[in-house]
Amino acid sequence: MRIKKFISKNLKEGKAKILQELGEDAVILSTRTIQKTEGGIEAIEIVAAIDDSPLKTFKKPAKKNSTKFSDIPFASKYATERGENKFMRATAQIYDELNVLKSMVSDISESVKYIHSNVLPDIFKDIYVCLRKSELSEEFSLKIASELSSRGNISNFTEALSEARILATEHIIIKEPAKRENKRIISAFIGPTGSGKTTSLIKLALVSKLLLKSNVLVISADANKVGGAEQLQTLASVSSIPFLSVNTHLELKNIIEQEQSRDFIFIDTAGASPNDNEGIEKIAQMMKESKPDNIYLVQSVTMSGSSFLKSLSEFSNMNPDSLILTKFDEAPNIGEIIMALKENQIPVSYITTGQKIPEEIEPASRKAISRALLNDELIDKYYK
Template structure:
């Protein structure tokens, strides 16, 4: 069978791949893909088609490999960097492409193939596919692979470790981080945790309180505004007793001052709040009133790391009204993909302060680290 590249056009990537497979067989290799506009008949405007370049078998010589996209890429940075490679280097690139083909195939089976953005030169299909698999929003994934493309020299594309490192670096650059809470003995730092229901606010308050008291040896106090449910106050009271720190309850904004007086002179006071649906305007406004009285130094929005893109964005938007200025990502241990959270970080500019990785108090919490988070997003590293 010929190893020359052939071009297939179809409405979707899946259709194009089905035709490649029918024509060229199961060993067909995808060399590049891009979108093209085709004029329709009778002046009906134009439509977008996916164009796939494929070869029947893995090209074994440099001459047979043609990973260059036929037209100029739409976005700067997505240049094909394979030009100028030696024949052996190109042959190795061919092998790499074969592996990528398997991934493309897997994505196709998962119904994700239509996310694959055209115009990507072969060596970037792998990194791009990994980001899409991690549920990174398309626009962000595209920006990240553009950064990878810019940062690597042509020969570095042949070394998967170099590509991995560049990808990890590019993802890390999308992650703003805040330094851990800094409490100073003798001055009172007030830190509030806000967020939707059930994300882990109370548990995280307990983890932080235990850490500041037991590890840093500071005096800690807790205030709860969660007065809707008796059980919720009891939950925090139990933690307060175990960690041996004072707890004060504020039933309405006017009681904030009294609650702080009750705690006495503490180095750090954590405010636990009732979970509020981002859709509940009244409760968000009420939370705002509490915050105005409490005047916290830091307001950490607590969100579950595995939540979907829309949920995360809606929460960030609503809780910005109570001046949330940092983000705690919880339940990383349960999250299937962190791509949506990465999307939020890329867009909202809320720096991440802590990550929580399980239910255990006080162990399952760590200060946010951008390289660690990037590795977690890419599945290069496990939680523990």
């Protein structure tokens, strides 16, 4: 393509010059009025172009509706005057070029994504792909696959997979489940709205009552939500567990002082959204008054990694001791959560795998988390 600037007295004269020099296939790209001399004689500057080396090698045709004449100064007017076909030919070539570049960039990014796997032997390449598909980061996936490959003693995929599960979750800190002790244990459940606080609480209250043969009390401090206290009350009632509800931190303080004979007290709190400073402050007050032995931060593994980390940081001023990770049954991939736990090393005490009370809660283990990470469905899909 040749681009040339023309100066002339007026548009008509300028177009004549362009026609003479560049021929009838030229297109005008822009025009503007300029001062030709110090004295101030006005002239027109026209920039015109001619594509004298048509790009015939493009594979992809331009999309018909991708040519926007109105976006190009003057060119659309010119195209109308001269007939759209010539103009379209020139602009379509530019759009062709853009389309080819776009598809090249997309091809490159696809191959870069899996580029590292090409340097690994087949077994570890498959492991790498499975780790990436589980949404672990590229760097971490490559580190695991390379380390396994460099060991030199792994000869089949199954063995490599079980080692990959270990490496992918070895950074996760596990907190032992609460045991019955000679003193009363107070546990509070905090976290975002709908994360599974109330459900997890009643599961643990029932487990403590039935398996640990304990004297249990559940308290709802969830007066904010309509029906928040009633939900726990109903669940407690069908589980034959004593239930109390409080509205203020002072009420909570009084109850805790009175209920000395309990083995376990479980406190449910209102969910607070990240921007609900007042709500978070109210929960923080409740925590101050009740001085729980365990503060469980309940978060769902269906969250994105970034929302998960954001929520961790928002609740961090209440000093949660450990996490209860919920909704494992609903998350297809938990790689982003595993990465978040690398960044923020808070222990995990329980995981929940469904709505059934009380059976769908279990003490956290790296084994269970790693099986959810590299689950059978994912392995079947990406390991042929």
